[in-house]
Amino acid sequence: MTNKTFLWGGALAAHQFEGGWDAGGKGPSVVDVMTAGAHGVARQITQNIEADKFYPNHTAIDFYHHYKDDIKMFAELGLKCLRTSIAWTRIFPKGDELEPNEEGLRFYDAVFDELIAHGIEPVITLSHFEIPLHLAREYGGFRNRKVVDFFERFAITCFERYKHKVKYWMTFNEINNQMDTSNPIFFWTNSGVQVKAGENPQEVLYQVAHYELLASAKAVIAGKKINPDFQIGCMVSHVPIYPFSCNPDDMMASEIAMHQRFFFADVHVRGYYPSYALKEFEREGYQLDITEEDLACLKKGTVDYIGFSYYMSTVVKADVKNENRDNIVNGALPNAVENPYIKSSDWGWPIDPEGLRYTLNRLYDRYQLPLFIVENGFGAIDEVEGDHQIHDQPRIDYLAAHIKAMLTAIHYDGVDVMGYTAWGIIDVVSFTTGEMKKRYGVIYVDRDNAGNGTMKRYKKDSFNWYKSVIDTNGENL
Ligand code: BG6
Numbered sequence: 001m002t003n004k005t006f007l008w009g010g011a012l013a014a015h016q017f018e019g020g021w022d023a024g025g026k027g028p029s030v031v032d033v034m035t036a037g038a039h040g041v042a043r044q045i046t047q048n049i050e051a052d053k054f055y056p057n058h059t060a061i062d063f064y065h066h067y068k069d070d071i072k073m074f075a076e077l078g079l080k081c082l083r084t085s086i087a088w089t090r091i092f093p094k095g096d097e098l099e100p101n102e103e104g105l106r107f108y109d110a111v112f113d114e115l116i117a118h119g120i121e122p123v124i125t126l127s128h129f130e131i132p133l134h135l136a137r138e139y140g141g142f143r144n145r146k147v148v149d150f151f152e153r154f155a156i157t158c159f160e161r162y163k164h165k166v167k168y169w170m171t172f173n174e175i176n177n178q179m180d181t182s183n184p185i186f187f188w189t190n191s192g193v194q195v196k197a198g199e200n201p202q203e204v205l206y207q208v209a210h211y212e213l214l215a216s217a218k219a220v221i222a223g224k225k226i227n228p229d230f231q232i233g234c235m236v237s238h239v240p241i242y243p244f245s246c247n248p249d250d251m252m253a254s255e256i257a258m259h260q261r262f263f264f265a266d267v268h269v270r271g272y273y274p275s276y277a278l279k280e281f282e283r284e285g286y287q288l289d290i291t292e293e294d295l296a297c298l299k300k301g302t303v304d305y306i307g308f309s310y311y312m313s314t315v316v317k318a319d320v321k322n323e324n325r326d327n328i329v330n331g332a333l334p335n336a337v338e339n340p341y342i343k344s345s346d347w348g349w350p351i352d353p354e355g356l357r358y359t360l361n362r363l364y365d366r367y368q369l370p371l372f373i374v375e376n377g378f379g380a381i382d383e384v385e386g387d388h389q390i391h392d393q394p395r396i397d398y399l400a401a402h403i404k405a406m407l408t409a410i411h412y413d414g415v416d417v418m419g420y421t422a423w424g425i426i427d428v429v430s431f432t433t434g435e436m437k438k439r440y441g442v443i444y445v446d447r448d449n450a451g452n453g454t455m456k457r458y459k460k461d462s463f464n465w466y467k468s469v470i471d472t473n474g475e476n477l
Contacts, residue, residue, distance in 0.1 A: 001410050007418055008470040009081035010425025011375050013128040015057045017428040020064030024103040027093025028133040030192050031057050036434035039347050043434045045188055056429045061445045062455055067111055073443055075118035078470040082120050083374050083421040085128035088154055095132030095150050100157045112165040122166050126155055128173035129189035141192025142208045148215040155219035159226045170307045171216035174237040176264040181205055203286045213267050214294050217301025233305040234268035238359050240313045244337055249318035257316050257333055269367045271299040309375030313355035315339045347379055353401035360409035370416045376402050377423035379438040390444050390460035400477040407474050442466050
């Protein structure tokens, strides 16, 4: 890990910070019909954009009109890379067009040029919860095989256009969120899918997963032809699931639950379905459309690295059955319990830096591929004092502890880590709640939950702290 090569950076996603939701010919995405919620209050998915509702992602923090100044601040911070995404609907506003929207392509040319001019490497996710709404409404999102072709066209268009500007790519952000079929926003944002009455969500999930994994493999194959130097990764959310105790029942409950975490990466990395999944398909009698040609494609289109997010860990206890799954952060796990050894954030997300070292070891042992921590951060309320001072020591503490755990995994355990990008390097709209007050940034944005504020940017205490971490390659924590 040298200061020259390690990708210290910040992470963002188009829909959470760009704004300009209908500017430059952009079409609506699945997130553009999501209202704001709060901790414990779900975001609503409306049929269309309704005039009397507030959609926080429409304006977000308006990077669309502030990108030059924001990138200047990122450069001052010393970022070596910026991980962000391309809004699919800027390039293909409805998703099924044959020709791309030139104005949308030009916007990303301008952003990437600006980043490169400031010595910041763009790291790009093709689909970060930004599927065109038209594909969701008219085609049923990724439950329809045609959407695989639309995604491939979008990917090829981006690869061709930006092949000299972008080297690091990821296909689908946190593709495994949808494993939690109990929370509709995951299926919707991952795949543009809504489960219908009478359907078995698990069977729908595996069909959708197959088409999306196929779309990813096709993108990898096409990308490598366009530029063999591309590094194309997957992106999974990794929340390790600990056993509550050394009771063998708890241990086994954790082991089986971890299949949910590994399923997508197993296919992305190995190019075939893991045996536990094949057995489940067989046991449950799922009728899935998976062809021989598809399987050959999965085999060929494996990824170069594993991008993942790490925020927290969770725990399962074999003899627990949660009745109200809305109350637990990991709703997909009916036997989840609280970890008595660690604290949680104000949004109930357990804080566990050691879990990052554990995750790095576990992923590296399993896959032996370079790992890229493309999201990690602390969502918290920030108080603005005096002349726009923000003393965000809890965020510094969180990031420092996680970076320390990462450095131990690299230097002591020998894990190959390509980089670390802190999530929401500038305050953005929260994904799960749609709030502004759940802030992650080292740069504060004056905007509140209702959309009021000057949009001015201010450095928090964590700004200079993170700058020094990058400058010293992680020595000054
Ligand atoms: C990840 C997503 O789930 O976590 C991001 O990739 C998201 O889009 C981040 O913002 C933090 O979640 P939240 O809900 O606190 O914004």
